[in-house]
Amino acid sequence: MYNRFEKLFTPFKIGSMEVKNRIVMSPMGTNSANIDGRISVDEIDYFEERAKGGVGMIITGCMFLTKDLAQGSLEGVLEDNYVIPTLTELCEAVQRYGTKICAQISCGTGRNAFPNMFGDPPVSASAIPSQFNPDVLCHPLTVEEIKAIMDQFAAAAKKVQMAGFDAIEIHGHAGYLIDQFISPIWNKREDEYGGSLENRMRFAVEIVQSIRSAVGKDMPILFRISCDHRFNGGRTLEESEKMLKILEDAGVDALDIDAGSYESIDYIFPPTYLGDACMAYVCKAARKAVSVPLLNSGNHTPETAVKLIESGDADFAMFGRQLIADPHTPNKLLENRRQDVRPCIRCNQDCIGRIVDRLTKISCSVNPRACFEKRFIIEETKSPKNVVVIGGGPAGLEAARVAALKGHQVTLFEKHGILGGQLTSAATPSFKRPLRDLIKWYEVQLAKLRVKIELNTEIKKDDDPILEKADRIIVAVGAVPTNPPISGIDGSNVIGIIEAHLNKELVKGENIVIAGGGLSGCDSALELAMEGKKVTIIEMRQSVGPDVMFINAAALMPMLEKYGVRLLPGHKVLAFDTRGVKAQKTDGSEVFIEADTIITAFGVKRNNKLFEDISSKYHIKTRPVGDCETVGNVGTAVRSGFFAGLAIE
Structure with missing residues (x-):
């Protein structure tokens, strides 16, 4: 059978390393490391699941050289030798599936350090204001401190090589510390690390050289860089072309390219408003500038990934949040099961949002198992039950899906003629297509799981024949609009x-x-x-x-x-x-x-009357989920439904 994604599953080399396919997992921090700098077991499980799902290469979120440069971020730290055993476990967990694993190494966020994470003033190339607290001036690194960082890069690179990583990526991206050296808007130095392009690139080039001296000639070195900062005064695509060539000449084996900076932060974590393949535009110019392999990320879909590879403008398409949402995306595409790929809705709420707002590890709005792979295991029940789900919004759909995966007999009642609940209305804008994709994905999954769906059927508190027979009742009737007593609110217009x-x-x-x-x-x-x-x-x-x-x-x-x-x-x-x-x-x-x-x-308020009525008669077997319980967003609704379905033994 013809597979339109076949091009994604051809091998390609980066230096001496052959990657089995063209799909690479973008580097994304998980904020799940231990306080002593070792990565957590949860993170190993998280990456292992993505390797099992068929991705060609995984690039970890950045691991920092030292605790001081990490400035409070709970990512891995490569300062001490005791981190090596858990990194080895990570490498071998991923490599068992034929997936390559690349360690991304960073000397820190510099001026981009979050104010709730850094203690002392952030370091930078120059005494420039901190991004998130302009009243704080950064400490400009001295030449002696720069030399120390070079030694730290060499030591860190040796550690990840000993652990068994296949490659190393230098994090020179997003206005982080390395980017602050190479960009004139942040680099105001007047010594050998400032001024001319050659001087500004010296910091990055010396990092490449330090790593190469530590790992030898065979271990591939990648460099992640934003080719277009997308703000006034930031680096342009034309300026970046010259930098890419300098990096290639310095011995970089591949370039990981996209766009954005913390001044244009939507391009660092591109939401749904930016559309598909929103950073593929940088590839054509980069291809003309260098001959090393190119990797590109930025809201790629399977379709745009194929288009990118076929264009020849890049050699690898990178999936980030899509692989958080569905770690098995590559295998599903390889097996020609596009309809089974759970879409990332690009909401940012439960990936980066959990890190920034709650200082906790990432997960996913549509995949609550993300970073909880071994805790939230969906196991088949030995005693199937009759489960009734009332409401076909995201909470009800997820509860029905998970309960059916566990082997229960599930019937979902929806009073309207379509599934989706409030997602249906939220999904009408063109820029909200991922929400429409999510509704369709649920329809496909529930059909495959043989969930009985009764549309145009409203369950009421006195529908005792249905409610009495149910072993479990999940009420997911959502929320209702809030209409304050305003004169004229009932008007025809x-x-x-x-x-x-x-x-x-x-x-x-x-x-x-x-x-x-x-x-x-x-x-x-x-x-x-x-x-x-x-x-x-x-x-x-x-x-x-x-x-x-x-x-x-x-x-x-x-x-x-x-x-x-x-x-x-x-x-x-x-x-x-x-x-x-x-x-x-x-x-x-x-x-x-x-x-x-x-x-x-x-706004809306929870619609909990039906739950209260049913619970008054069937309290032990009734559970509210989604907005019916607590008004929230798609992620809170899905997670609520997931927990309810998972809890039915």
């Missing part, structure tokens, strides 16, 4: 945001006002503005989108500006009428905003 998504014909006229500037209001505004509507967002809080994760907001807010969405924070809605909205500003003055259609996006 006022509609809820879910209706606006699902029934575009109800959004009449050209001037649209959205009352509520949370994530759903912003997404709806962008969707309508992209269709040519004139959109205004009214938000009572002092900023629009305060609940949008800052990385995602870095992409969303410029897009709202690009498409002309008018933002009115600090405006409290007083009344609606047929002509528009009356609002009050923070200074007490009143304004009127004209609108043909008003869309209410005041």
Whole structure:
């Protein structure tokens, strides 16, 4: 049978190392290492699962030279010899599947150190402001300190070679410390490490030379670099071409290239708004500049990965969060099972979001087993039960899937004619295609697992024949919109945001006002503005989108500006009428905003009445999940459903 992904499964060499296919796992920190610098057993299990899933090569998240340079990040530290045994265990766990493993080594984040992690002032090339706390000036490294770092690179490289890694990657990316030396916007030095291109590249070149002196000529060295910083004053693609050539001449065996910096942080963790293959554009120029193999990441799908390899502009397509979401993506593509690939929804909530917001290890919004591979094992039950799931949103779908995987007999009841719950409405914008893919993936999986699905069927508290026969009842009826008592809210020109998504014909006229500037209001505004509507967002809080994760907001807010969405924070809605909205500003003055259609996006509240009614009769066997239990996001809903399904023995 023809396999359109066949090109991804041809071998290719980096130096003397042959990689079995063209799929590489992008380097991503897990924040799961032990405090003494050793990587954790959880991280070994995490990478082993991705190797088992068929990826050609895994590049670890950056391991730091010393605890001081790590500045609080819970990644591996290569300072002491006692880290070698667990690194050896990692290498052999991955290599048993024929997957190569590459150790990414970093001398630190420099000015990009998170303020909740660093203690002393961050180090950098120059005395420049810290990225996240501009009041703190970085300590410029002295020449003596630079020489010490070179010795540390050599020592670290020797350790990972002894552990059994197949290759080493230097982290020169994203405005981290090495990038701060090679970029004139951050490097203000006047010694041999500053000024001319040759001088600014000296730090990076000496790192390559130090590693090469430690590991010999045969171990491949890769270099990760952003070719386009994407902010005013940052490095351009044209400037990077010269740097790539210098790195090649220094002995680098392959280049891991993309775009972005912490000033354009959405390109470091590209959300759904940036679309597919959002950084593939850097490859064509890089290919002209150098002859060594090129690796490229940035929201690749299986389809864009094939296109990239076929173009000849790069030799490896890199999957990052996609392999967190589905570690078995490569094997599924190899087996021509594209429909079984669980999509990454590019939400950033439970990967980088868990690290930044909660200071804990990564996981995944659609794959709660990520980084919990050996704790959350789905094992077949010895006593199948009759499980009833009420509600076909993400929590209900995941609960049904996991319960069915365990061997239970599952029936899912959904009162509407389609599955997806609130995902269905959230997924209507073109930039939210991954959500549509997720709904489709659930439909395919539940069909394969023979979950009985009853659409257009509303379960009520007195449906005792169904409820009595169930051994377990999972209530996943989601949330309902919050509608404050505002004059005119029942007007014919006022509609809820879910209706606006699902029934575009109800959004009449050209001037649209959205009352509520949370994530759903912003997404709806962008969707309508992209269709040519004139959109205004009214938000009572002092900023629009305060609940949008800052990385995602870095992409969303410029897009709202690009498409002309008018933002009115600090405006409290007083009344609606047929002509528009009356609002009050923070200074007490009143304004009127004209609108043909008003869309209410005041948020949601949990819909727990049915659970309470059923639980009053069947408490022991009834469990709420998703927004029905606690209003959250896709990730919290999926995790809630996962736990409920997994807990049924």
